[in-house]
Structure formats: structure tokens, C-alpha cells
Amino acid sequence: MSIKKSIIACCSLFLSTAVLAETITIATVNNGDMITMKELSKSFTSENPDINLKWVTLEENILRQRVTTDVATKGGQYDVMTIGTYEVPIWGKQGWLRELDKLGENYDVDDILPAIRNGLTVKDKLYAAPFYAESSMVMYRTDLMAKAGLTMPKAPSWEFIQKAAKAMTDKQSGVYGLCLRGKAGWGENIALITAMSNSFGARWFDQNWKPQFDSQEWHDTLQYYVDSMTKYGPPGSSANGFNENLALFQTGKCGIWIDATVAGAFVTNKENSEVAEHVGFALAPDNGLGKRGNWLWSWTLAIPASSKKSNAAQRFISWATSKEYTELVAAKKGWVNVPPGTRASLYNNPDYMAAAPFAQITLDSIQSADPINPTVKPVPYVGVQFVAIPEFQGIGTAVGQQFAAALTGQMTVKQALQSAQRLVERAMRKARYPK
Amino acid sequence: MANNNSIKTKLIYTFIAWTISGLIFFPILWTLITSFKTEAEAISASPSLFMFDWTLENYEDVLARSPYFNHFWNSIVISIGSSILGLLIAIPAAWSMAFVQTKRTKNLLMWMLSTKMLPPVGVLIPIYLLFRDFGLLDTKVGLVIVMTLINLPIMVWMLYTYFREIPNEVLEAARMDGASIGEEILYVLLPIALPGIASTLLLNVILAWNEAFWTLILTAANAAPLTAFIASYSSPEGLFYAKLSAASAMAIVPILILGWFSQKQLVRGLSFGAVK
Numbered sequence: 001m002s003i004k005k006s007i008i009a010c011c012s013l014f015l016s017t018a019v020l021a022e023t024i025t026i027a028t029v030n031n032g033d034m035i036t037m038k039e040l041s042k043s044f045t046s047e048n049p050d051i052n053l054k055w056v057t058l059e060e061n062i063l064r065q066r067v068t069t070d071v072a073t074k075g076g077q078y079d080v081m082t083i084g085t086y087e088v089p090i091w092g093k094q095g096w097l098r099e100l101d102k103l104g105e106n107y108d109v110d111d112i113l114p115a116i117r118n119g120l121t122v123k124d125k126l127y128a129a130p131f132y133a134e135s136s137m138v139m140y141r142t143d144l145m146a147k148a149g150l151t152m153p154k155a156p157s158w159e160f161i162q163k164a165a166k167a168m169t170d171k172q173s174g175v176y177g178l179c180l181r182g183k184a185g186w187g188e189n190i191a192l193i194t195a196m197s198n199s200f201g202a203r204w205f206d207q208n209w210k211p212q213f214d215s216q217e218w219h220d221t222l223q224y225y226v227d228s229m230t231k232y233g234p235p236g237s238s239a240n241g242f243n244e245n246l247a248l249f250q251t252g253k254c255g256i257w258i259d260a261t262v263a264g265a266f267v268t269n270k271e272n273s274e275v276a277e278h279v280g281f282a283l284a285p286d287n288g289l290g291k292r293g294n295w296l297w298s299w300t301l302a303i304p305a306s307s308k309k310s311n312a313a314q315r316f317i318s319w320a321t322s323k324e325y326t327e328l329v330a331a332k333k334g335w336v337n338v339p340p341g342t343r344a345s346l347y348n349n350p351d352y353m354a355a356a357p358f359a360q361i362t363l364d365s366i367q368s369a370d371p372i373n374p375t376v377k378p379v380p381y382v383g384v385q386f387v388a389i390p391e392f393q394g395i396g397t398a399v400g401q402q403f404a405a406a407l408t409g410q411m412t413v414k415q416a417l418q419s420a421q422r423l424v425e426r427a428m429r430k431a432r433y434p435k
Numbered sequence: 436m437a438n439n440n441s442i443k444t445k446l447i448y449t450f451i452a453w454t455i456s457g458l459i460f461f462p463i464l465w466t467l468i469t470s471f472k473t474e475a476e477a478i479s480a481s482p483s484l485f486m487f488d489w490t491l492e493n494y495e496d497v498l499a500r501s502p503y504f505n506h507f508w509n510s511i512v513i514s515i516g517s518s519i520l521g522l523l524i525a526i527p528a529a530w531s532m533a534f535v536q537t538k539r540t541k542n543l544l545m546w547m548l549s550t551k552m553l554p555p556v557g558v559l560i561p562i563y564l565l566f567r568d569f570g571l572l573d574t575k576v577g578l579v580i581v582m583t584l585i586n587l588p589i590m591v592w593m594l595y596t597y598f599r600e601i602p603n604e605v606l607e608a609a610r611m612d613g614a615s616i617g618e619e620i621l622y623v624l625l626p627i628a629l630p631g632i633a634s635t636l637l638l639n640v641i642l643a644w645n646e647a648f649w650t651l652i653l654t655a656a657n658a659a660p661l662t663a664f665i666a667s668y669s670s671p672e673g674l675f676y677a678k679l680s681a682a683s684a685m686a687i688v689p690i691l692i693l694g695w696f697s698q699k700q701l702v703r704g705l706s707f708g709a710v711k
Binding site: 025027029030031032035038039054055056057058059060061062065066069073074075076077078174187241242243246247250251252253260262263266271272 | 474475478479480500501559560563564567572573651652655656657659663666667668669670671672673674675
């Protein structure tokens with residue numbers, strides 16, 4: 001009789017767990033850190049048997065299109081979304097995201113780096129938790145620098161970068177001094193050139209939302225970019241984004257590459273990088289105006305307002321962005337593969353600092369980026385390499401096309417800037433700025 | 436002399452045909468080859484066509500990381516389901532247009548075809564809202580419906596041009612013998628038009644299999660077909676070209692095999708069908 005009762009009790013327990021288990025759907029991008037999160041999520045489900053996870057992994061642009069459609073129409077397809085620092089303030093203000101107020105007592109919110117946390121907070125409410133964050137930095141070939149008789153300073157100027165690029169360029173051997181993003185798009189060439197323009201004293205808008213592409217600062221920025229890339233860049237650079245430049249750098253074709261700090265782990269990985277032992281890092285360049293040309297980006301986890309499983313979703317987010325998760329990744333994959341850039345405690349960890357040669361530069365770059373005051377002159381917007389307004393995706397890509405045309409020689413620098421000024425003025429007029 | 440010229444012309448045409456075929460097939464071949472390389476070899480500055488260490492590692496990784504067979508099953512259900520449902524609607528529609536014509540039939544056919552010229556994103560929000568309200572988001576039923584509607588104009592056009600080839604007298608004879616409309620279509624029209632119906636079905640299966648706008652937007656975790664499976668291996672920050680190639684190969688090989696075996700039907704369908 002007691003055996004029978006035990007069997008019934010076990011069956012009931014099993015059935016009740018199965019029936020009560022909530023399934024949350026997580027939409028994410030296919031980046032290395034996200035793939036690791038998906039792999040290690042078994043640890044979360046074993047600790048939380050009442051929650052099942054379903055994953056939707058997509059390319060960044062497709063994911064953005066899908067989650068934007070879903071969140072704007074309250075479709076309710078996803079419970080956790082991977083979104084960037086561009087979306088969080090806009091969607092938070094629109095009421096499309098749930099406040100993250102149940103992350104648990106042990107979730108150390110104050111450990112999140114202030115530069116990152118500020119970008120995810122709207123009216124003192126946290127709307128997304130950072131999974132990993134990045135800035136941009138200079139990656140260079142130490143062997144080529146030595147051959148050129150130069151030493152890269154920790155904080156180089158744009159003038160020095162051009163000098164070093166010139167010295168390292170050897171077109172006959174297929175080595176190009178400088179690799180920068182050239183592909184048109186608000187997250188491609190515009191991310192780089194906007195961050196660059198901050199250090200040249202330029203800005204997208206003045207305090208009255210009037211576009212500023214007709215300024216001398218913008219002319220200097222774009223002229224430097226076009227000149228440097230034409231003289232020292234690889235052929236066909238107007239088609240190059242992060243991946244293309246990564247491939248060029250890893251195969252020894254680039255002397256200097258300025259791009260996301262997350263690339264540090266790739267270029268020093270001996271399995272894939274032919275130059276892993278000859279890579280140095282430095283801060284993004286400046287012009288002595290008080291702003292460096294580095295950006296700030298974070299992939300974050302957020303909950304759409306339409307989700308009916310907010311509690312379970314918050315438990316997952318709390319796990320995936322916690323200090324404990326960092327330790328789990330370190331134990332399973334090594335410290336160098338830990339998602340970087342979000343927590344101060346990671347940069348106080350000697351194991352991590354020893355394993356990741358790019359860690360200090362990453363931290364310094366993130367801390368030096370200020371999304372609230374990104375430019376030399378005052379601006380009415382938030383965002384370092386973007387302007388956090390809904391119209392930016394459209395105008396950013398359109399301006400990116402003008403700049404790409406200048407790079408390929410279809411337009412002069414002056415014509416590209418005039419065209420950018422016209423199209424942004426028109427877009428802002430249509431959107432009725434200033435609001 | 437004339438014979439020599441004709442051989443020369445044939446050789447030139449054959450050479451041009453093979454060159455064009457090679458150009459069309461090369462990206463697929465390159466994808467297949469890359470899928471057997473390591474990630475480092477896939478991005479090598481001096482890529483090798485065959486002389487590299489062949490590996491199945493990418494296929495193992497892709498199968499371990501993604502539920503390939505779920506996506507595969509979803510693609511099968513969506514493409515075959517929408518093709519069959521489409522035929523059920525398109526056959527009577529094409530019959531009426533081919534055999535019971537009015538003066539507005541041509542306009543109606545042109546209007547149907549013009550819906551294919553509308554950019555899909557133009558109707559994204561209304562369709563998304565309808566799907567949300569009817570509970571069709573991320574369901575195979577929803578995708579079968581939307582794929583049917585998208586490909587219906589082409590199906591009707593293809594069948595219409597086929598049916599126009601069939602003499603009206605044959606159907607009239609059936610009617611004289613007392614056949615109802617249903618019997619006339621089922622027992623007389625369909626057996627005669629079977630090759631055309633088969634090629635319409637095949638073309639629609641291929642179109643539905645390859646569709647990569649609605650299948651990506653309207654699905655999440657449950658009904659996502661192989662297009663979503665491929666999209667999950669494209670990364671903005673990270674070089675996964677070999678894995679992406681393996682995923683692409685796994686997605687296109689089934690439809691490539693189907694296309695190979697049914698190429699005669701397809702060519703016949705296209706040359707007799709809407710493009711005639």
C-alpha cells in the first residue's frame with residue numbers, strides 16, 4: 001500500500017511540475033557570448049525546474065525587425081528580448097518594456113558599470129539588464145609597428161594613427177595600414193564615423209535639433225576618413241563591416257583596425273587568428289578636444305510589456321546577467337570567454353585581468369564614453385555613436401550611404417555632407433522637430 | 436560548309452549554356468565546399484577549392500546547437516500544405532477563367548498578378564495584427580494560409596494557361612453526357628492537365644520553401660522553418676562562415692534534390708505556364 005502511495009505521489013509531483021512549468025521564449029542574436037548563454041542555460045533550468053526555455057536565435061537586423069514589430073504591436077511572441085542601448089531608452093519611454101524590479105536580493109545592481117546602467121535607465125527605472133557591453137579601441141600589429149620604428153601610445157591621436165598607417169602600408173605585400181568600417185548603415189560606417197566625429201568636435205544636431213553636417217568639424221572628420229581609407233585602406237573597403245575587417249586583420253592584411261572591443265578575444269585567439277601573438281591594444285584616438293572617438297554599446301536583456309510571464313522572465317534575466325553566471329562561464333569556457341564590459345567586479349578579478357590582455361583597455365574605453373554628454377559642444381540627444389530618437393535608424397542609414405559614396409569616389413566629401421544635411425533637415429522637418 | 440557552321444553554332448551555344456550554368460551553380464558549390472572547412476580556412480586570404488582538411492565538424496556543431504529536424508518538418512508542412520491548399524483554390528478559379536470567360540477576366544488576372552508587385556513590408560503591420568488577433572502567430576496553420584495567399588496568383592496564372600490549351604469541346608462532351616461541374620473538373624479536366632498541375636505544385640513547393648520574409652517575421656520558436664534556421668547562423672560580430680555554410684547546405688539540399696528529380700516537369704511547367 002505504501003509503495004502504491006509513493007508511486008502515486010511521485011507521479012503527481014512529476015505531473016504537477018510538468019503542468020505548472022512556464023515556457024519563456026527568448027529572442028537573441030547569434031554572437032559568441034549568446035551562444036554560450038544558450039549552451040549553459042541547462043544550469044538555469046536545472047535550478048529552476050518550473051521554467052522551460054525556448055530560443056529564437058537570429059541575425060541582428062532580422063531580430064531587430066522582428067522584435068520591433070512584436071513590441072510595437074504587442075504581439076506577445078517573446079518574453080525576453082535581446083536589444084541594444086539604442087532601443088532601450090526609446091522603448092522604455094514608449095511604455096513598451098517592463099521595469100526590471102524583481103531581479104532578486106542578491107542581484108548586485110550597483111556593480112553594473114555606471115556608463116552602461118545610465119543608458120538603460122529611464123526616469124530612474126531600469127528597463128534592461130546588460131549581458132555584455134563594448135566600446136571601440138585601436139587594435140594594431142606590434143610586429144609591423146616595430147618594423148616601422150614606431151611605438152603606439154596608450155592614447156594615440158588621429159594624426160599618429162595616420163602616420164602609423166602610412167608607415168605600415170605595404171600594398172605589394174597585401175598589407176594595408178588602416179582598416180575601418182565602410183559598409184553603409186547606422187550600425188556600420190555611421191557607428192564608427194559618428195564616434196569619430198565626436199573627437200573632431202562635430203555633432204549631429206545643435207540644441208534646436210538643426211543638423212550640423214555643414215560645419216567645419218564634420219568636413220574635417222569625413223575628409224580624414226576618406227583620405228586615410230583611400231591611401232592606406234584595403235581595396236573595396238566600402239563593403240567592409242566588422243566581420244570583413246576581422247577576417248582581414250586575422251589573416252595579417254591590416255596594420256591597424258579600430259573597432260569593437262569585443263574583437264579583442266577574436267584577434268588573440270590562436271585557433272583562428274594568424275597574428276594572435278602580434279596584437280597590441282590602445283584607446284580610440286582623439287584630437288585633444290576632450291572626447292575620444294570610441295563608442296558605447298551594450299547587448300541587453302529586456303522584457304516586452306506584452307509578456308505574460310514577466311516573473312519567470314525576470315528570474316532568467318537575473319541569472320544570465322549575474323556575477324554567478326560570469327563565474328559559470330569562467331569555469332566551463334575559461335575567463336577569456338566571459339561576457340565583458342558590464343560589471344565592475346569583473347575588472348577587479350585578477351584571473352580575468354590576467355587572461356584577457358584587452359581587459360584594461362576595454363574598461364577604460366567604456367568608462368570614458370559618456371552617452372549623456374557625448375560631444376564637445378552641447379547636444380539635445382543621448383547616445384555616443386547614435387542619436388536615441390526613433391528616426392535615427394532611417395536617417396543614419398541614409399547618411400551612411402552618402403558617406404560610403406564619398407569613400408568610393410562617387411561624391412566629393414563636400415557633396416556627401418551637403419546631401420546628408422539636406423536629407424536630415426527634410427526628415428527632421430517631417431518628424432516635426434524640435435518637439 | 437553549312438553543316439560545319441551549324442556544329443560551330445551548336446558548340447558556341449553549348450559553351451555559353453555551360454558557362455552560365457557554372458556561374459549560377461558556383462555560389463552553391465562554394466557554400467557546399469566551405470561547409471567542410473574549418474572557420475580559419477573559410478576566411479583564408481588564399482582559399483583552396485579542394486586541397487584542405489575536410490571536416491564534418493560544422494555539421495556536428497549545427498546539429499548539436501539547433502533543432503534542425505523541427506525546422507525541416509516545419510518547412511515540409513508549410514510548403515506542401517500551402518501548395519495543396521493553393522491548388523484546391525486555384526484549380527476552380529483557373530477553370531472558371533479559362534472556360535467561363537467574361538470581358539473582365541483578363542483584368543482580374545492582371546490584378547491578381549499585380550498583388551505580387553506589392554512590397555511585402557507594405558502590408559506587414561495589418562497582417563501581423565490579424566495574426567495576433569486570430570492567435571496565428573508562430574503557428575504552422577498561419578504560415579500555410581499566408582504562403583497560400585502569396586503564391587495563389589502564380590498558381591492561378593500557371594493553371595489558367597494550361598487549361599487554355601485544353602479544347603473546350605472535351606469538357607462540353609462531358610457536360611452533354613450529364614457530368615456536373617465537379618465531375619467535369621475531377622474526371623475530365625484534371626487527368627488531362629495533370630502534368631501542368633504537377634509542375635504548378637512543384638514550383639509552389641519551391642517558392643514556399645525559399646520564402647524568407649513572412650516565415651521570419653511571423654514565427655518564433657514553434658513554427659520556424661529552415662529559413663529561420665539559416666538566419667540563426669548569420670552573426671554581425673563573429674566569423675561563423677563555415678557553420679553558416681553548413682546550415683545553408685542542410686537547408687537547400689532537400690529542395691535541390693527535389694528540383695533535380697523534377698526538373699523535366701518544372702521546365703515544362705515554366706515553358707507552358709505563366710511565362711509563356
